Structure formats: structure tokens, C-alpha cells
Amino acid sequence: MTNDECKKVVLDIIADIAPDEDLTKVKPDVRLRDQLQLDSMDFLDIVMELRKRHGIEVPEADYIRLASLDSSAEYLTPKFNALAAKS
């Protein structure tokens, strides 16, 4: 998986949990919170969907890594690739 594909995975999840947000103009290097109406409850859902859909566990200490699309991709892409290598 590439970083861009990983960003797409995260955006797909956000599109499902926040269907009322316009995601076409999300800047990858800006905190998601600063450009979308997402609160801590919504981040909880992103973490849950990563686990449910993709089997990716994000421990609470790492939640901060999901702050922006760039930081999410940097953190999650290796996890996706490690998972793919195992199967």
C-alpha cells in the first residue's frame, strides 16, 4: 500500500462517519480537526473502523498520530503493509 492509498482508506472512513462533511478539499498537512467538524467522539469511530474493517489496532497513546492525513498515512501505511506481508 502506498501513502496515497492509505490516505484514501482514512478518507473513506471519514466519509462514512461524517457523511455531511465535504471531503474534496481536505488538505493532507493540516489537522483534520481544523478543517472538519470532527470531535474526540468521531476520532473514536475512526479508530474503531480501522480495527473492524482492516484489523489495524491503534493504541490510545498513538491516537495523536491520526491528527492529519499525512501523519495518518505515515503511521498507518507500514501497519497495513506489515499486515499484508503476514497474510
Place this chain on the structure above:
Amino acid sequence: MNSGAQYDVAIIGAGLSGLAAGIRLAHFGKRVCIFERHNAVGGLNGFYSLDGRKYDVGLHAVTNYVPPGVKGTPLGKILRQLRIEREQFALCPQKGSRVSFGPGGESTLRFSNEFALLESEVESRFPKQAGGFRRIAGFVREAPLTGAGSGASARGFIRESVDDPLLEDMLLCPLMFYGSAREDDMDLGQFTVMFRALYLEGFARPLEGVRVMMRALLEKYREAGGERRMKCGVKRIVAREGRAAALVLDSGEEITAGHVISSIGAAETAALAGEAPRVGRTLGYVETISVLDRPPSALGWGGDTIVFFNDSERFTYRNPAEQVDVRSGVICFPNNFDYGPGRGLKEGFFRVTCLANYDLWAGLPEERYRVDKARWFGEIQESAKRFLPKLEDGNSLLRATVARDMFTPTTVEKYTGHFRGAIYGAPEKNPEGRTALSNLYLCGTDQGMLGIVGAMLSGISMANQHILQAPAPAI
């Protein structure tokens, strides 16, 4: 020790807050079961059938209504958190409401789902107070959705900005009737929640009533894998070493759960756990419902969705000295929502709520209870009619009426299990939802959020906070 079922989370009560909590937890993969004593879901916002007609128990209007596209509001939050689409709740906005004070409603403030209407009404009727009113609205806008200033007095807060007691009472009357468990005053936190819910946001209703929303919640809960056991109340919470170790059901069966969320009220929950419940001064209500063979508009009553009325010099919101206080109340016409062209309720409804004294209704002999109900039904309607356009012919309401129903605080107590029929719970709220037992939490009215949307938000936030553990808002 026991062979009963084991759950990650047991929820007591299948009302709006319990179901919302259940959806969140089931969605996150928790093994969750809701236990409901009644054979129907809904709790304080349930519905019932009588002689082939369907009635809503508590629903006048869904407060906190905002049109599609308005963000950062409680309604948007619950839809997201429950993954329910707006369309599933099928909310139709109100036509318009008002507060009318004076013996014949001489002082009136109209309000609608456009806050600008109330602003201009205050400006034209209370020109000297307009600046103060704007300050109050500004404070509420900035307050967190869960309320700000908990514990303080709403009257004290209003008086810092508004020095006309009539305006103070007129602003408080709807907020108190739709959600204050405290006599004569309101908790400031509750005030900000209700001001937002009624004035900044607004009223709506699904054409078929609250059952539309319950259906959406039940479907979601089932899809997410939640279990539900009806006619299966919890008789006792077994406390051991500071924890809720097990639940004993009405059937005698014992079940265990890692966490327990109770939506049945603080005192009611304490009683299940064997503690002496502290029941404070609660407030009770009566409601009369007239079913009409024509829409209210045919009687000249098509313009108002909700009317909050009061005929006295000051507005008194406390336990009445008699069974009912007819001086003030709330009129609701469920027909007068904007259901869209060609859509509407098949029959007309005229509902009136007034404050009632639980102690004077409880324990009456059957016959006396019936006679008192019939007498007050008439008095309540006569009082309310003073605030509506005059009927052309004095008997036309009676002639149009095809069915009647009425509930008292004892009806509410009997069907919902809430002590003393206290619809809005105890005067003191518990925003953290914690109890004497470390794994037992409260949601619903006594946690502090009110109304249909508030109830759901209460269940969601307690599930998130205590069981799913929302991350720190630093992200």
C-alpha cells in the same frame, strides 16, 4: 456460582438513552443486552394504542431541530454517532410557536425555527431589554452543547442582563416546561441546553410521531448485533466490593456484566442496588389529549404549533397546592407541523399539559381518581382555550371531539417506573453519570440532558466516556 448469561455491558431500560448507548456499544463490538420491564420500548418517550389509535406519551415536539447542513449541533452529533441518516428520523419543522402571558394572553412573544423572529419580537416588545437578550443568546451560543455554568441559578444569570421580570418569566416558561426538574428556577447548565434546544434551534416532528425514531434506533441496534430482552425487568443489582457484581431479573435469573448502564433514574437505580433512595421534591404533570374529527385549523387553531401560556402576574413553576395548576401550561397541536403538501395527520389532536401535584393524585380510590380526572380535564381545557383564537361557537370543540385521554403523575409512574411520575427526574443532575458502584453508570434524565435529542446524546456520551473511553481531545 451462577449459570446466567454474561455480557460486556447490561443496559437497564429501552428508552431513547438506553437504546442510543446500546447502539454505540454494539457497534464497537461489545456484547450488550438491554433489559426492559415493559413490553414496549420508548420509556418516557414511548407510545401506546388505545381504541385503535396511536398516541405518543411524551412527544410534543422534537427539540434541537436544525435544517440539513447546519453543523456542530446536538442533532448532527447523534446522527453521526449512531450512523443514522437524517431522513430516517423524517423530521418535519414546526409552523410557529409562542409564549403568551396575561389573563387573555395580552403579552406575546412568537418564536420559530428562525431565531431572528424571537430576536425581533423581543426588540419590539421589550426595546430596553434587547441588548441584554442578545448577551444571553451570545453566552448560550458559546456554551458547550452539554451545558455551561452547572449549579448556578438561571434567574440570577438572566438578571445580570435583563431587568424586566415579565421578559425573564416569558423566556423561562417554555424552557422550564420542557425540561426543568427544579422549582421556580433552573440550573444554569440546563438553561443553556434548553435555550439552545428551543430558541436557537427549534421544533420538529415526524408525521407518524416518535415511533418513527424508535424504529430507526431499534433497526440500528439489531444490525449492530445488540440483544434486547423485553418484559424482563431488573429486580436487583447485587453489589459486591463496590461493584455491580450481578443483576437479578424479575424472573429470578441472575446475569453478569462487566459494566452496567442504568437509564431508569438515579433514585430508582439506587433502590435496585439496595440503597435507600433519596427522592427529592420532584415535579409532576398532567396532560389532556382530545382527538378531533377535523384538523385544529378547522376550529381556527391552525396557526400555532406550541403555545406556552400563563395568566398570572409572575410565572409559578412549582408543585401546585391543588391537584393541578391550570394558571399556566403548554398547548400542543401535533397537526401544525409542516409535513409537506398533501401530508398530514388523519385526525386532529389538541394536547394540554399543566403542572400537577403527585401526592394529591397518588393513592386515591379508583372512583375518586376517575371523577377528579374528568373534572380537571374540563378545567385544563377551559384554561388553555383563553390563549387560543376564540371559537365561533362555544360547543364546537366538544362536538369535534371523538376521543379523549389524560395522564397524571401516577400514570407516568405506573408505566415508566419513574418515582412520583417525575418526567424530568430529580432536581440535582449527575453530569458524570457515576454512582456509588464503580462499574454502574447513569444515563437519561438524571444524567442531565433532556428532550429527545438530549436523551440520545446522554446515552452516547456515557457509553463513550465510561466504556469506550474517548481519546483526549488533543488530536
